[in-house]
Amino acid sequence: MPTRILLEGRPGAGKTTVVRRLAALLRARRVVGFTTEEIRQGSTRAGFALEALEGGPRAVLAHVDFPGPPRVGRYGVDLGVMERLALPPLRAAAASPVPEELVLIDELGRMELACTEFQDTVRHLFESDIDIVATVHAKNDPFTDALKQRADTELIQVTRANRDALPTDLAARLERP
Template identity: 80%
Template sequence: MPTRILLEGRPGVGKTTAVRRLAALLRPRALAGFTTEEIRQGGTRVGFALETLAGQRAVLAHLDFPGPPRVGRYGVDLGVMERLAVPSLKQAPPGPVPRQLTLIDELGRMELACTAFRDTVRSLFEADVDIVATVHAHHDPFTDALKQRADIELIQLTRANRDALPEELAARLDIP
């Protein structure tokens, strides 16, 4: 049975850092997916970038983007989700591996504004792949439904466990 883990945490708790550390620890294993990160100018957050685990990078959301959609103060470029995020989740890992591991950072409002992304995530959760995804703590119909699935392990990411958690997950997911 595939492993399906949702790391739930408040903004700024270290979800992206935890997923990036997990990816680094699991590099010998074929991975699919992406991470997001803040874009800062002069100490002020002005947007968010998306980077695939294969190294492709683009600005996902920015104060200067007109939208729609808009999430808070940010206009979101859904084309980035369609061009980079969705294909990164569909990548077949090279070589014979027991099961694909997909890392998704994050299942948030900006990312979920893309219908193709939501559809791809639904398909992944029905496929025979291991998944570790970060998810926001606030309520959303899409993520609430995922959190209620019987095959989901929901882990609260906190400042207290964020440093040790990537190593613990890597030990569980490092399938020879």
């Protein structure tokens, strides 16, 4: 049975850090997916960048200067970034699962979920025979709440207290000889 882990935490808890460190620790797994990162202008958060794993391309997903739609809070979201960078490797993984492959998604958040095709792809991934680790916001949302309630999905809280040990613990569980 495939492994399904959702890493839930509040903003700043260290979810992205856990995913990046986990990806770096895995040696026997091919990792596909993406991470997101804040864009700061001085001390102010101005947006978010999305970066494909394995040294893939990076682009601005959301920014205060983007007009939208959609808009999430004060950010306009460029759904084309999801379609160009995030979806192709995820769709390929869902279509042809490979045992040594692991899908890492950071994050199943409001900006990413504004892309309907991304939601469809995530549903396909959770129905496929592939291991998945994804970060998720702690807020209620019908899409993520349904994933959290799946019997085959483990929900792990990410906190400042456990974020440093989590990547090593998860790597030991997920690494295959």
